[in-house]
Amino acid sequence: MRRIAFVNEKGGTCKTTLCVSTAAWLARERGKRVLVADLDTQGHAGKALGLDVRGLHPTVREVLLDPALPLRAAVRATAVPGLEVLLANKDLATFPLDVATSEDRADRLRNRLEAIPVDAWDAILIDAPPSVSLVTENVLRAATELVIPVALTYLALDGCAEILDSLERLRRELGRAPQLTLVVPTLYRKTQLADEILAKLRDRFPRQLARTVLGFSVKVDEAQSHGQTVFEYAPRSSGAAALSALADEIWGRGLPS
Numbered sequence: 001m002r003r004i005a006f007v008n009e010k011g012g013t014c015k016t017t018l019c020v021s022t023a024a025w026l027a028r029e030r031g032k033r034v035l036v037a038d039l040d041t042q043g044h045a046g047k048a049l050g051l052d053v054r055g056l057h058p059t060v061r062e063v064l065l066d067p068a069l070p071l072r073a074a075v076r077a078t079a080v081p082g083l084e085v086l087l088a089n090k091d092l093a094t095f096p097l098d099v100a101t102s103e104d105r106a107d108r109l110r111n112r113l114e115a116i117p118v119d120a121w122d123a124i125l126i127d128a129p130p131s132v133s134l135v136t137e138n139v140l141r142a143a144t145e146l147v148i149p150v151a152l153t154y155l156a157l158d159g160c161a162e163i164l165d166s167l168e169r170l171r172r173e174l175g176r177a178p179q180l181t182l183v184v185p186t187l188y189r190k191t192q193l194a195d196e197i198l199a200k201l202r203d204r205f206p207r208q209l210a211r212t213v214l215g216f217s218v219k220v221d222e223a224q225s226h227g228q229t230v231f232e233y234a235p236r237s238s239g240a241a242a243l244s245a246l247a248d249e250i251w252g253r254g255l256p257s
Helices: 015-029 044-048 060-065 090-098 108-114 134-142 154-174 192-204 218-225 238-253
Strands: 002-006 034-038 075-077 083-086 123-127 145-151 179-186
Touching (some): 015 034, 060 108, 145 154, 179 238
Parallel strands (some): 034 083
Antiparallel strands (some): 075 083
16 A cells, blocks of 8 residues: 655645545546545645544544544545545644653554555555644654655745755654655746746656746636545546546656556
8 A cells, every 4th residue: 555645845836636536536547545634733634635633533643643443434425426535634734742751652543544454545645734844754764755846936946855855864863754756846937037947847857857847827726625626527628637646646747546
């Protein structure tokens, strides 16, 4: 079972969009059973899939705090057959304080995911928070693969560098770290700065940089406002085409399925 985390320590990089769209594409086009695990207090993964996460219980927070709680109790179906989501909401914000004195506080997510039967899902896609936190540490320790979306701005490029530093620290501390499957340029506009950052990414990641560059697409935003994926809302749009190509590349480049 592949565990793919979508991570950038800078917000606004299309992290959730890429995570949810890849999950939906795998379920729709490849017939995979997919779980999206939302680890962001904003709950945007669930919201993008048409679910109301406000005040909902149990959520991923309860799953992380109570090893006896069945993970399935916090999993919800979506409108996409084969795609389910482990929801998050603002209550997740208390998690670092809840486990502050626990020795396994950085491994709560890994422990729960590794206990899942291998035939439960074909893939678990993790939407990480856009910040450095104990939750992010849990995500990096739990994932087997990373996808890093990088908006073509200076600050997002800096967030990518921070993730690479975190991976190197994990290798030193644990002797292992997730595989970097793909770096995805996002929010491309034809500007000199965007082209310069894209060139830097090509130099830094000659093998891991995605072939497809994700540009702006109003149809993607509109789809999310309706609680749908772009494949349902505007399947012939440029956004749907780009996200399909990226999902295909992520699945094809990563660890054996």
